[in-house]
Amino acid sequence: MxxxxxxxxxxxxxxxxxxxxAVHAEDIAEYMDFFxxxxxxxxxxxxxxxxxxxxxxxxxxxxxPRISGSGVISCAxxxxxxxxxxxxxxxxxxxxxxxxxxxxxxxxxSGFLGSQFWDGREPDLEGQALxxxxxxxxxxxxxxxxxxxxKEFDIYHEHFAAAFPGDEDPIRAENxxxxxxxxxxxxxxxxxxxxxxxxxxxQAMSESQVEGMKLFVDAGCVACHNGxxxxxxxxxxxxxxxxxxxxxxxxxxxxxxxxxxRTPTLRNVAVTYPYFNNGSVADLRDAVQLMGQQMxxxxxxxxxxxxxxAFMHALTGEMPDLVIPALP
Amino acid sequence: MxxxxxxxxxxxxxxxxxxxxAVHAEDIAEYMDFFxxxxxxxxxxxxxxxxxxxxxxxxxxxxxPRISGSGVISCAxxxxxxxxxxxxxxxxxxxxxxxxxxxxxxxxxSGFLGSQFWDGREPDLEGQALxxxxxxxxxxxxxxxxxxxxKEFDIYHEHFAAAFPGDEDPIRAENxxxxxxxxxxxxxxxxxxxxxxxxxxxQAMSESQVEGMKLFVDAGCVACHNGxxxxxxxxxxxxxxxxxxxxxxxxxxxxxxxxxxRTPTLRNVAVTYPYFNNGSVADLRDAVQLMGQQMxxxxxxxxxxxxxxAFMHALTGEMPDLVIPALP
Numbered sequence: 001m002x003x004x005x006x007x008x009x010x011x012x013x014x015x016x017x018x019x020x021x022a023v024h025a026e027d028i029a030e031y032m033d034f035f036x037x038x039x040x041x042x043x044x045x046x047x048x049x050x051x052x053x054x055x056x057x058x059x060x061x062x063x064x065p066r067i068s069g070s071g072v073i074s075c076a077x078x079x080x081x082x083x084x085x086x087x088x089x090x091x092x093x094x095x096x097x098x099x100x101x102x103x104x105x106x107x108x109x110s111g112f113l114g115s116q117f118w119d120g121r122e123p124d125l126e127g128q129a130l131x132x133x134x135x136x137x138x139x140x141x142x143x144x145x146x147x148x149x150x151k152e153f154d155i156y157h158e159h160f161a162a163a164f165p166g167d168e169d170p171i172r173a174e175n176x177x178x179x180x181x182x183x184x185x186x187x188x189x190x191x192x193x194x195x196x197x198x199x200x201x202x203q204a205m206s207e208s209q210v211e212g213m214k215l216f217v218d219a220g221c222v223a224c225h226n227g228x229x230x231x232x233x234x235x236x237x238x239x240x241x242x243x244x245x246x247x248x249x250x251x252x253x254x255x256x257x258x259x260x261x262r263t264p265t266l267r268n269v270a271v272t273y274p275y276f277n278n279g280s281v282a283d284l285r286d287a288v289q290l291m292g293q294q295m296x297x298x299x300x301x302x303x304x305x306x307x308x309x310a311f312m313h314a315l316t317g318e319m320p321d322l323v324i325p326a327l328p
Numbered sequence: 329m330x331x332x333x334x335x336x337x338x339x340x341x342x343x344x345x346x347x348x349x350a351v352h353a354e355d356i357a358e359y360m361d362f363f364x365x366x367x368x369x370x371x372x373x374x375x376x377x378x379x380x381x382x383x384x385x386x387x388x389x390x391x392x393p394r395i396s397g398s399g400v401i402s403c404a405x406x407x408x409x410x411x412x413x414x415x416x417x418x419x420x421x422x423x424x425x426x427x428x429x430x431x432x433x434x435x436x437x438s439g440f441l442g443s444q445f446w447d448g449r450e451p452d453l454e455g456q457a458l459x460x461x462x463x464x465x466x467x468x469x470x471x472x473x474x475x476x477x478x479k480e481f482d483i484y485h486e487h488f489a490a491a492f493p494g495d496e497d498p499i500r501a502e503n504x505x506x507x508x509x510x511x512x513x514x515x516x517x518x519x520x521x522x523x524x525x526x527x528x529x530x531q532a533m534s535e536s537q538v539e540g541m542k543l544f545v546d547a548g549c550v551a552c553h554n555g556x557x558x559x560x561x562x563x564x565x566x567x568x569x570x571x572x573x574x575x576x577x578x579x580x581x582x583x584x585x586x587x588x589x590r591t592p593t594l595r596n597v598a599v600t601y602p603y604f605n606n607g608s609v610a611d612l613r614d615a616v617q618l619m620g621q622q623m624x625x626x627x628x629x630x631x632x633x634x635x636x637x638a639f640m641h642a643l644t645g646e647m648p649d650l651v652i653p654a655l656p
Contacts, residue, residue: 063410070425071417077400081652082391088655089399096425097398271654324409324650326599327416 028210034217036228037195038267038317042111042185048126048178050185053163058183060159060325061176066149067133069095069140075132075180079107081322084271085187090279094132095140101245103279106272108320109265111185114233118277120262121251125181130173143173150176153328189268189317197314205314212311215304220296230266230315238294243278270313285309356538362545364556365523366595366645370439370513376454376506378513381491386511388487388653389504394477395461397423397468403460403508407435409650412599413515418607422460423468429573431607434600436648437593439513442561446605448590449579453509458501471501478504481656517596517645525642533642540639543632548624558594558643566622571606598641613637 044050061067065074073094078087085107087093092100102118110116116128132138133146150156151171160170163179194213196204205213216222224232235248237260248257261277274280275287288308292298300308372378389395393402401422406415413435415421420428430446438444444456460466461474478484479499488498491507522541524532533541544550552560563576565588576585589605602608603615616636620626628636 065408065411066416070421072405072415072421077405080393082655083393087400088394093398093400097423319654322652324652326647327410 031214031217032198034222034226035194035198037198038109038188038190038228040190042188044185045124048181050182051163054179054182055186057159057163058179060327061180062183063325064327067139067141067146073139078104084108084268086272088273090274092138094138095136098137100137102277103274105264106268107184107187109188109229109267112229113231113265115262118261119248119251120235125184126177129177129180147171147173155328187320189319192317193314195317206310208307208310209314212307215307216311219292219298224263225266231263233262235260235262240276240278240280242280245277247277266312267315267317270316284312288312359542359545360526362550362554363522363526365526366437366516366518366556368518370516372513373452376509378510379491382507382510383514385487385491386507388655389508390511391653392655395467395469395474401467406432412436412596414600416601418602420466422466423464426465428465430605431602433592434596435512435515437516437557437595440557441559441593443590446589447576447579448563453512454505457505457508475499475501483656515648517647520645521642523645534638536635536638537642540635543635544639547620547626552591553594559591561590563588563590568604568606568608570608573605575605594640595643595645598644612640616640
């Protein structure tokens, strides 16, 4: 599906949802139908089978700072497991303290996204994985140099051979990407209050959270924030006050994509602040209000905001178990 | 005990050990008497009771990057649990990519050291903890600003109140230091092959490791590398090729301390490379040979080096269990 098609689908879905909700969504079961529990695993690409060996290797690489120019920055620096697998600062800080212009997205549940980066410039996690290693303002390491560095360690030879059996030269860029992507596909957050509610546990969400869920449907938020990760993976124009980032337009050159960004997941939104492409909004309540104004032309009342924010907290799942790898 | 006294004691101990070993250490039990198993906990100062609440808070603070000027550097950046709680680069890289002039010591078993930093300029972990937060080339954060930052989070108010009950203003510098020090005192690595060997498990060390242990005593290494952490915590002059670091002299101004550094722990030495105050020696075998030449006036033969290095590997203990804290 092309981005344009996705965009059109988003618009169609919103129209559909608004008409449906106005008529039918009267009892809680019908509201629940708008949501999907988080599956244990996201879609796995046919070309990158998810094996324990790849996951283990990918975890090592994810925490490996020596594939950065400085030797101290790893994927986990900005995608910090202590901080919701993000960094909780407005925009990323990388090599030599350089500050990027976009907020670090969480890795959690990222395998459920239809594309990667705020502007969707990569289709999948395999495509995403190597970019930050080479980016001058992030890890600033030539990929060939990173590969030479890894080859210095016997244990990486062993792990790459185990993860990519039959590959005569397994320590190479494509395999690094496949391994990191495989690890990332295991970083999912099941059993949020919403998931338990959808499974039938009516006590899993508070009254305010249930009201927020209903309003989330009735107001139309669910038009874009749907599916297991609460994103349509579509691109929507969003004029964030103070932001000059042209977003998806930079990728496509299509005027229709000006200021458009991929709908972010709402899973764990309460623990992945600050918000929006430049991280300029720190408060979840402010972010919800701004979304209502910008995308739905609606000012939520105080009680509505209370309920929507309560519902956002119902989207925080269980953090992945993590044993920090012992690197060579 | 003053540093001078420590230094004298070290010299006395070396003379004593050399005479004792020449005469008595003939069977394995006598060699074993030169070593101590690692206790479960290091000494706890009377003024900083080790409570679970302090340890938990200290863990949060240890992983907290928002008490750095950039917002992305925490204690765990250089004391990285994936890298033996050190960084495995020659000298530390901190704020804005600035490179320090000393190798990052591991936090593992650091509570067993008689002083902190390479030059022993702080007597204990409480004294050490705040230095890197404020150091311009490390975390580069004014301590008052760090405290203001922590006070923004309700959960830190709760954790400081729980860790320091009765303290009316618990989020303050002294308590930050006490909490971090408390967490660090739990980062010990028991059950190394040497510890199991000392406990009676004669199969816990290989034949080569046992030979290495004997040579470690006979050659005199144990004169300075003794006690539970295999350090006398004394200061010894060491002329590292290429290093101009004046070491302990910078602290005391005493000519006798010129180029002297505190004996590093040898626990986990195999996983805490590179070696020496400037991290200029990456290979453990080279480090052992250099020590023999510099401190003992002795060139070890190949087989002796094999055995000593094997014994060094017997000092790698079990890494602490770690659940990454969920920060606010």
